[in-house]
Amino acid sequence: MSIRVEPSELAGAAAAHGRAAYVVTVGADGRPRVVHVEVTVDGSSVTCRPGRSTRRNVAAGSPVTLVWPPADDGFSLIADGTGRAGDDASREPGDGAGTDSGDDASREPGDGAGTDSGVIVVEVTSAVRHRPAPPAPPS
Numbered sequence: 001m002s003i004r005v006e007p008s009e010l011a012g013a014a015a016a017h018g019r020a021a022y023v024v025t026v027g028a029d030g031r032p033r034v035v036h037v038e039v040t041v042d043g044s045s046v047t048c049r050p051g052r053s054t055r056r057n058v059a060a061g062s063p064v065t066l067v068w069p070p071a072d073d074g075f076s077l078i079a080d081g082t083g084r085a086g087d088d089a090s091r092e093p094g095d096g097a098g099t100d101s102g103d104d105a106s107r108e109p110g111d112g113a114g115t116d117s118g119v120i121v122v123e124v125t126s127a128v129r130h131r132p133a134p135p136a137p138p139s
Contacts (some may be wrong), residue, residue, distance in 0.1 A: 003029060003075070005127040007044035010079060014041045017068035017077050023122075024065040025048050025057035025083075033057060039066065046079070046122040047086055055120060060082035064122045070131075079127035086119035 005013045023040045026032055037048040041117075046066055058064060068077040 001133060002128040002130045005079075005129055007078070007079075007124045007127060009039045009132040010044050010046075010124050010127055012060075013047075013077055013127065014039070014068060014072040016073075019047075020069070023048060023054055023120075024067065025054050025062040027053070027057050027062070030032070035036060044081075044124045046081070046124060047119060047120075048126060049118045050120060051080045055085065055118070058120050064120075066122060066124070074129075075129040075131045077127065077129055079122075079124045081124040081126075083120045086121040087117050087118070116128045 003060050004112070018073050020121050021037060022034050023037055024032060033054055035050050035054050040047045062083070064083040066077075066079045070074050078094045080115070
């Protein structure tokens, strides 16, 4: 069962799920990448600090899906959107805002990261609250 959430109502819906979510992107090789991050929701924009591989996927134009685990009512929140590099000078690397297999720790000067702040902003275009259907009764 799914209930549509308008992007303008995302912040209210996300509040019931907390600040932890999964970010799903697709790499150039077609393989999905799923990482756990801490998110901040402002209107229909979601800001987070994933690792380098996820940021690379976003920079290459990968669509972005955010998945919040089920709230107390059993519904998950799933949001699709487009991502871009963000600039958030108020957050410091290593502030616990997200993880991505620790690949940020291996960043070397001159590896193409440039002035990457590590932040991405996802502009949500559609979202649903989703609860699995109840199991069928045994036959």
